[in-house]
Amino acid sequence: MTKKSSLNPKTTKFEFGGVLGTMVMTVALPILSVILNQMIRPDYHIEGCFRNFDWNRVTQGLQPVSGLISNTRTWTYYILWFLSLLFFDTVLPGKWMQGITLRDGSSLWYKINGISVVAMLSLILAVRWKLTDGLMPELQYLYSHQVELCVVSIIFAFILACYCYVVSFIPLLFNKTNKEGTKEKILAVGGNSGNIIYDWFIGRELNPRIGPIDIKMFCELRPGMMLWLLINLSCLHNYYLEYDGKINDALLLINLLQGFYILDGVLNEEGVLSMMDITTDGFGFMLAFGDLTFVPFTYSLQARYLSVSPIHLGYVKFFSILSLMCLGYWIFHSSNSQKSKFRQGKLSHLKSIQTKRGTKLLCDGWWAKSQHMNYFGDWLISLSWCLTTWFQTPLTYYYSLYFATLLLHRQQRDEEKCHEKYGKDWEEYQRKVPYKIIPYVY
Ligand code: NDP
Numbered sequence: 001m002t003k004k005s006s007l008n009p010k011t012t013k014f015e016f017g018g019v020l021g022t023m024v025m026t027v028a029l030p031i032l033s034v035i036l037n038q039m040i041r042p043d044y045h046i047e048g049c050f051r052n053f054d055w056n057r058v059t060q061g062l063q064p065v066s067g068l069i070s071n072t073r074t075w076t077y078y079i080l081w082f083l084s085l086l087f088f089d090t091v092l093p094g095k096w097m098q099g100i101t102l103r104d105g106s107s108l109w110y111k112i113n114g115i116s117v118v119a120m121l122s123l124i125l126a127v128r129w130k131l132t133d134g135l136m137p138e139l140q141y142l143y144s145h146q147v148e149l150c151v152v153s154i155i156f157a158f159i160l161a162c163y164c165y166v167v168s169f170i171p172l173l174f175n176k177t178n179k180e181g182t183k184e185k186i187l188a189v190g191g192n193s194g195n196i197i198y199d200w201f202i203g204r205e206l207n208p209r210i211g212p213i214d215i216k217m218f219c220e221l222r223p224g225m226m227l228w229l230l231i232n233l234s235c236l237h238n239y240y241l242e243y244d245g246k247i248n249d250a251l252l253l254i255n256l257l258q259g260f261y262i263l264d265g266v267l268n269e270e271g272v273l274s275m276m277d278i279t280t281d282g283f284g285f286m287l288a289f290g291d292l293t294f295v296p297f298t299y300s301l302q303a304r305y306l307s308v309s310p311i312h313l314g315y316v317k318f319f320s321i322l323s324l325m326c327l328g329y330w331i332f333h334s335s336n337s338q339k340s341k342f343r344q345g346k347l348s349h350l351k352s353i354q355t356k357r358g359t360k361l362l363c364d365g366w367w368a369k370s371q372h373m374n375y376f377g378d379w380l381i382s383l384s385w386c387l388t389t390w391f392q393t394p395l396t397y398y399y400s401l402y403f404a405t406l407l408l409h410r411q412q413r414d415e416e417k418c419h420e421k422y423g424k425d426w427e428e429y430q431r432k433v434p435y436k437i438i439p440y441v442y
Pocket of ligand 1: 274275336359361363367371375410414418421
């Protein structure tokens with residue numbers, strides 16, 4: 001008889017509408033990503049608003065998608081991209097940092113080398129610019145084959161999620177054992193229900209790894225985020241070629257705003273180590289698809305829209321949008337860093353609640369204004385990006401709407417987790433800081 005696992009309790013609470021909900025999301029989200037791509041393409045897009053919406057054009061555009069599985073060039077480019085980043089991640093220098101303590105008392109080490117990877121990519125781009133006299137054929141390929149690449153990334157995410165699901169059943173290899181002395185891998189609390197579809201979607205294993213590469217951390221910060229940056233750059237580059245070296249101010253602005261956000265995330269990547277995605281979620285289709293497809297191919301929608309429908313912002317709009325981004329970033333960055341410094345034992349003069357679990361809950365500074373001021377700042381940033389397309393189309397505002405839903409869902413998950421973890425101390429914190437995200441509103 002097998003011993004009942006104390007390390008990996010069975011998942012009893014289902015999220016996202018359970019098995020049915022995850023099945024719907026598995027089908028609907030990839031279709032949504034492809035349709036969003038179809039709606040803004042260099043060869044056509046839906047003019048201005050939805051008034052000229054022609055469903056036939058979208059479905060016609062979807063037809064080549066069926067032939068994509070055999071499109072070797074697109075596959076070669078995508079796999080080369082993924083493998084090159086894996087190679088850079090492995091060989092380029094960086095510092096090693098310890099992740100949070102896991103359920104068995106152990107912790108994992110992560111290589112933090114975002115700066116080296118960004119420097120290497122910049123060098124490659126600069127050399128390519130010089131060698132091709134600014135023509136950059138690979139950037140042009142990326143610009144004109146986005147639907148194909150998007151579909152390839154969806155299939156890739158599907159395969160990666162299947163791989164991670166299967167290997168989660170293989171016990172720890174060689175002489176490795178967990179701190180409990182068994183060969184059992186640590187599974188995600190939410191991804192061990194026993195239902196194949198649900199666990200595959202949520203992610204069964206908490207930290208799947210291939211040698212030194214942590215698949216979850218790698219996917220979170222490298223192939224998707226970097227591709228998002230490149231797609232934006234490809235839009236700017238295409239405009240530059242098409243308009244004989246001219247630069248459009250709105251397109252430049254979205255490149256600056258999102259480029260800054262991406263580089264900030266990659267250069268401060270150690271911050272991810274304490275985020276829910278790394279500490280709590282398993283790596284399944286949800287994260288694989290989110291990181292590899294949804295981020296690069298839908299977060300770049302504003303730049304793509306502006307590359308086919310350029311608008312001139314002028315100084316007033318340009319600097320108003322920039323100011324909104326700066327305000328959002330200031331709230332987002334300073335609130336996150338205030339909590340992080342406080343948790344490191346600094347800023348001890350700030351008011352806090354001592355919990356029975358040992359840790360303190362900050363209820364001063366940003367953390368007195370709402371329970372997640374950092375989410376509010378992040379949302380303002382998302383709004384500034386949408387505003388670069390001004391009010392010419394509602395399509396690009398999908399991002400702010402989607403991000404608000406994501407943050408709201410995240411806040412509810414976090415509240416549930418903290419309530420379970422801190423009990424009465426959390427209730428006291430909620431009395432002291434009643435607003436959840438937006439002060440005096442919610
Ligand atoms: P938080 O940074 O808000 O972290 C929540 C955790 O912090 C809680 O679980 C609790 O953990 C601890 N905590 C909560 N309240 C307090 C307090 N008052 N004092 C001290 N500790 C507290 O959330 P996330 O990890 O979800 O997000 C981090 C950042 O990442 C946010 O700025 C968010 O906007 C951003 N983000 C961006 C995404 C994107 O796609 N662009 C996606 C998701 C997040 P503990 O158990 O340690 O007490």
